Amino acid sequence: MLKDDPQITDLDLDAYVDGQLADAQKSEVEAHLSRHPEAASRVMRDLSLYRDLRRALAPPPMPRPLLGAARRLVLARRRDARLRRMLRVVPGALLVGLGWLAHAGLGPLSVKEGLASAPTPPLVTAALSAHEVSLLRAAMSSQPGITELDPDELRAATGIRLPGFDPAWRVRDAQVFPSPQGPGVEILFDAPDLGQVSHFAVRTGSFDVTLPRLIETPGQGIAWFQIGETAHVLIAGADRADRLLDASQALSDTLY
Template sequence: MMPNDEPQIAELDLDAYVDDQLTGPQRSDVEAYLARRPQAAARVMRDLALRRDLGRALAPPPAPRPLLGAARRLAAARRRDARLRRMLRLVPAAMLVGMGWLAHAGLGPLVVSQGQASAPPPALVTAALSAHEVSLLRLSMASQPGIARLDPAEMRAATGIVLPAFDPSWTVRDAQVFPSPQGPGIEILFEAPGLGQVSHFAVRAGSFGVTLPHLQKTPGQGVAWFQIGETAHVLIAGADKAEAVLAASRRLSDTLY
């Protein structure tokens, strides 16, 4: 039997979670619910992937520089379309249009309101930056040869961390289990075309969550992070590679759905 104090989560609440329409405490309730229900969690991940793809499809193409002035004048008109586009992003399938609208309006067991995305976890990013620095230090030392063999199955069995499918053109320079405040993490240093030396750090976050890739402002580094399920991932390269790191993070996250 479920605990009496377990939050009552309905389908509308899951739809609101997908559309980022919940407050922090409400998101926590939904994530606790999903952490105990793998099938529901898988459905939410699929819906988030569809929402992301719809968002990319609906996004207007970048304006050429000579048209930037005109683009600013059109900003007010675009804002009028924002509500319609938010509703379209809600839709995981055509038959859920009505349910998505209800979730956006705040109906259901949870009172849904516009909320801000959860703040990036500083400890995770700090641990990833430390692991990145150690990897670069090891690479520069003749007495500390890098480990170029990567066995994702063995690492998952030892740490419970699911690694994404990395680009075959990326060359592994070193792979280590690295300690962090969240527990053992996996630090992999690559040589990647277009990115140079790039490291991927993965660690179990301690709770279920789905956060799409986004940049983390960090002096001197290009850093992007995301979370799929119970594992968080951080990608780090040079400061001039920030946008390329974000694009690479999106490709990696796609392999985990």
């Protein structure tokens, strides 16, 4: 079992990249990586190579029209399954539902986790709040937007390293936004392939490397990933979900 830095060897780092460590060992290696930037850089490079190898060995991607049809079929089956469950438990569901509404409310920033493949990370909720504020500011003539970014100044103030954005993305506004995880950076773009898209970045307080993941919501596409201690969330229209995931992948590649 890993105890301290001298006992964390290259074999341990390789096992971390291969996903062969238990949770306790993984935590110790991540603590080691947070104290040793060179080792963390090597691990992130290895993870990137592992991802590229997995992508190279994967079968050819499904054509876009078929992918859209498959997505609609999956969503339809999910709706049918939920409907069948609701019909069996309507009386109880009404009571439980009323209690849930009283407790949680119906705010516009709620993420419906039933449509996602995993519980929504808290940082996504913070990103949705920042996104809504950005859209509100963009619609107000009395709130001028910031159209020039200074990544070095933002990093010095927040400790957040921004990815390399596509030069074709036009900045409409940028602000430091408070969140439960600490100050985050919220940027609103006009992008040729995504329309209006926002990028929210915040330091999570823990080291991790998470490949881009897509969260499905009725009105928005949300993609998030984490490199080191900083997590990144992109939000765009629900009809741009596939392209949003591709954009997240491209942004994460600039941080290795």
